[in-house]
Amino acid sequence: MGKRLKVINDYSEVGKLKRADLFGIIFVAILPFFLLFGNTYIFFGVSFIGLFINWIIQKREKKLYEKDKPYLYSQYIVATFTVYFLILISSFFLVFKLQLLVNIMLVLTLYIYLFLVVALIYYFFNCLYVLELKRVFPFEGSNKSDYSPSMRELSRYIDLDTQKKYFTIVLIEISVYIVLSAFALGLFLKNLHVLNFEPLPFIGSWVENQTYLTTFNLVSLFSVTFAIYTITFPWKNRVKFKATEAKKEKDSSYF
Known part of the structure; x- marks a missing residue:
């Protein structure tokens, strides 16, 4: 198990992330499921928590990932911000009982949320890919280049x-x-x-x-x-x- 984790850390896109950021992007993808409860306070809570975590991840991205940034990572952060910003707007519409506008905002949110799901699926299969790659080719030549x-x-x-x-x-x-x-x-x-x-x-x-x-x-x-x-x-x-x-x-x- 430890050897597989080392392969993922050394060769996969997920391995480029710090552990805190990995947990952060997974959490912001799971957090919207709380909206199924449909409570106005939950809408506000989810939006503020999501935007706060997104702000932290953005600050860390600028400091830690200037050169070796994971694929789709910047797009993931932008999509996350958009999702929680739309949820925040939906929260205000809920307060004023503008259900039609709430529905439109939630459909837009769900559409952008699909990108987060696609990105996580990509990271998952990328891990499987590098594990199988290094099982078949456990060593590499000296001409490896990150250029x-x-x-x-x-x-x-x-x-x-x-x-x-x-x-x-x-x-x-x-x-x-x-x-x-x-x-x-x-x-x-x-x-x-x-x-x-x-x-x-x-x-x-x-x-x-x-x-x-x-x-x-x-x-x-x-x-x-x-x-x-x-x-x-x-x-x-x-x-x-x-x-x-x-x-x-x-x-x-x-x-």
Whole structure:
């Protein structure tokens, strides 16, 4: 067990985090479940606790993770702040009994919350990946390199046409993710009654009438998304690799 933890600590994205921050990102993902109790005071309590923890994590991010920052970590912090800020707004709407606005805020909150879930799932499978990787390849050669310049640094080594293609592909990936996550959220709201939980008024009645919100269509949409990503990810990696090699070659010419 200790050997596996060492592998995770040395090679995974989770291993880049300090223990306090790891517990913090897990806690802020679990905390919104208290909203199911539906009490106004709970709404205020959850929002203030979440925003306070988010503030602490932000302060630590600036001090501890300037160079070796885990993948999706900055986005996770921004999404966390947005989630709890929307919950805080919902709390004020609850006080004034503006139920429609509360429902709209909660749907937006749930939609952004999906990103937190996706990020945690990514970290989990990344740990499994590195464990299996180091089981198959327990050692590595001496040419290990952590050199990974940002796309901003590499932009001068990428021609304008390629930059346009790269940016367009990024926009396509974001659009596909938004469509997939919105579809999944709609299907979830449509089937809340299975969990013995009454769907949100206004939003719940609308999604229940959408016949295209089915599990089969969700699986089909996920398959299309996966197919698109299997094409775009390798192409983006090739562009970055070529630009990185060009940068290394130019940097070496100075010496």
